Amino acid sequence: MKIYSKVLAVLDLSDNGVRVGARALELAAATGGTDVTLLHVVEYMPVEPLSDSLLPAIQIESELLERARERLQAIAKDLRRPPPPWQVTSGNVKAEIVRVARDGGFDLIVIGSHERHGLSILVNLTEDTVLHNAPCDVLAVRLPNARGAA
Numbered sequence: 703m704k705i706y707s708k709v710l711a712v713l714d715l716s717d718n719g720v721r722v723g724a725r726a727l728e729l730a731a732a733t734g735g736t737d738v739t740l741l742h743v744v745e746y747m748p749v750e751p752l753s754d755s756l757l758p759a760i761q762i763e764s765e766l767l768e769r770a771r772e773r774l775q776a777i778a779k780d781l782r783r784p785p786p787p788w789q790v791t792s793g794n795v796k797a798e799i800v801r802v803a804r805d806g807g808f809d810l811i812v813i814g815s816h817e818r819h820g821l822s823i824l825v826n827l828t829e830d831t832v833l834h835n836a837p838c839d840v841l842a843v844r845l846p847n848a849r850g851a852a
Contacts, residue, residue: 706730706839709738710808712799712832715773718814718845723781725843726812739806740781740788742774743798767792796831804837815842 711726713719723740730736744766770790778785791798803811815829833840 704734704736706733706736706810708806708808709736709810709812710799710803710806711738711740712811712813713740713742713774713777714814715742715770715777720777720781721845722812722814722843723777723786727782727786729810729812729841738786739808740774740778740786741799741802742770742788742790743795744770744790744792745795763792796828796835799828799832800835800837809838811836811838811840813840813842814845 706729709726709730711723713723719742723738726738726740730738744763767790774788774790775785778788789802791802799811799813802808811832813829813832829840829842833842
């Protein structure tokens with residue numbers, strides 16, 4: 703019996719994102735062939751949002767999306783053969799993760815989480831917002847902190 707049937711793995715495009723994707727795929731294999739989809743959200747904010755020159759901002763966002771698609775496709779191919787489905791969206795990272803999970807009928811979100819200390823505990827990080835707004839369960843994968851320690 704599958705505990706989860708559809709898992710959304712949220713990846714940044716770093717080695718930490720690869721760790722999150724690998725953990726989601728390991729969970730899927732252990733629970734009997736659960737479907738996993740990889741997601742990356744590009745959050746682009748133009749330097750001059752009220753500028754008259756909208757075209758360069760659109761071109762920059764388009765280039766960011768294309769680079770993200772290329773990188774996520776490569777990560778997907780490296781994680782598993784055949785690669786899992788993946789998608790790249792743009793917008794507010796927190797809102798997009800929740801929207802994709804809701805619209806796609808996912809029953810688990812797998813997301814990376816860094817250990818926090820000091821004032822960073824007060825910051826509303828992506829994983830906290832997703833946890834409190836998700837339409838489903840959320841699994842946080844512990845990632846190494848900035849100094850490289852686990």
